[in-house]
Amino acid sequence: MKTYKIAVIPGDGIGGEVMTEGIKVLDCYASLKGNIKFAYETFPWGCEYYLKTGKMMDDDGLEKLKKFDAILLGAVGFPNVPDHISLHGLLINIRQSFNQYINLRPVKLLPGAPCPLKGKGPQDIDFVVVRENVEGEYSGVGGIRFPDKPEEIALQTSVFTRKNTEKVMEYAFQLAEERNGKRKLTNVTKSNALNYSMVFWDKIFNETALKHQDIQTETIHVDAITMYFIQKPEAYDVLVASNLFGDIITDLGAALQGGLGFAASGNLNPEGEYPSMFEPVHGSAPVLAGKGVANPIAMVWTVKMMLDFLLKVEADEIITAVTQLLQEGESLTPDLGGTATTQEVGDAICGKLAKLIKA
Missing domain, CATH: 3.40.718.10 (Isopropylmalate Dehydrogenase)
Known part of the structure; x- marks a missing residue:
C-alpha cells in the first residue's frame, strides 16, 4: 500500500x-x-x-x-x-x-450547478486554463522611488524567460492533445499594447505550435476573451495565459461554473x-x-x-x-x-x- x-x-x-x-x-x-x-x-x-x-x-x-x-x-x-x-x-x-x-x-x-448564462448548460462549459504561475506580472520585480513625495514613482516589471515560457506552452499543447476535448488551444494575449512581453509570449506560442500541428490554435486578446467567455463558452477547450491574465479570466470562468x-x-x-x-x-x-x-x-x-x-x-x-x-x-x-x-x-x-x- x-x-x-x-x-x-x-x-x-x-x-x-x-x-x-x-x-x-x-x-x-x-x-x-x-x-x-x-x-x-x-x-x-x-x-x-x-x-x-x-x-x-x-x-x-x-x-x-x-x-x-x-x-x-x-x-x-x-x-x-x-x-x-x-x-x-x-x-x-x-x-x-x-x-x-x-x-x-x-x-x-x-449538472445541477447554477449557471448565470441564459441558454447555456454543462455541455457548453467544459474547458481548462493553463496559467503561467511563477513569472510574468507577479514576478515581484520593481520598487518605489521617492516615497510620499510629489515625484513618487512606482515600478512593476513583468519578467518572461524563454526557458519557462517554452515549458508552459509545451504543457498546454500536450494537455490539448491528451484531453478528451476539441484538440484546440487558445493563446490569451495582449500583444497589441504590450509590445515586448506579449509579443515575446506570442512568438513562443507560435514556435511551439509548429511541433503540434495536430492541434487547432488561435490567438485572442484578453479583453476579447472575457466577452467570448460570456457569448460562446462552448468554443473553448484549453487556454494558455500569463500570470495576471490567467488570474483574471479564471475568476470569470468560476462564475460560469456556478461561482x-x-x-x-x-x-x-x-x-x-x-x-x-x-x-x-x-x-x-x-x-x-x-x-x-x-x-x-x-x-x-x-x-x-x-x-x-x-x-x-x-x-x-x-x-x-x-x-x-x-x-x-x-x-x-x-x-x-x-x-x-x-x-x-x-x-x-x-x-x-x-x-x-x-x-
Missing part, C-alpha cells in the same frame, strides 16, 4: 472548515480504494500566524515542505493583514520557490522536482468563518485534482458524487439555496462515494 505524505496548511477564515471536509473525502476515497493512504502534517501558517510572529510562515518553512508529496492549502487572507503581504509571504513564496510554474484551473459546469464555491486549482511542478500545491481559490471569506455554512465543493474538487496528479489516474468518482449531490439538491450549503452545513455536505459526498466505489 502506497502512503502519500501531505502537508496541510488550513490558513485563514473558512480555510480550516473546508480543509476538514476535503481531507474527510480524501480519506474516504483512500479507504474505499484500499491501495493508498495519506499521512498528514498540519502547519499553522497564515495571517493569524503573521499577527503573532511577523511572518506568514516559518523561516525554514520551505525546507519543511520539501519532504512532502504534495501540499494542500485552504485559504489565505484576512482584513487586518495587507493582501500583498499575505500573498507574497506564503502562496507566491511557495509557488516560486518550488517552481510550480503551471497553475491549472478547470472550468466545468456540473467560487466550485473553483479548484493546482499549482504544479510537473517534473516532481518539488511538491505541487493544491488549493481552492474562493479566498478566506472571513464573514463566513465559524458559521459552518461555507461551501466545501471547491476543496473537494481540489483534493480530486491532487489525486489525479499523484496517482496519474483521474478520480472521477469524486466528481460523480458531487454531481449527484447537486442534482438531488438535498445537502447543499446556503450559497446554493440549501440549508446544509459544511460538515453535512462533506458527509453526503462520502456517502455517495461509498455507493459508487463499492458498486
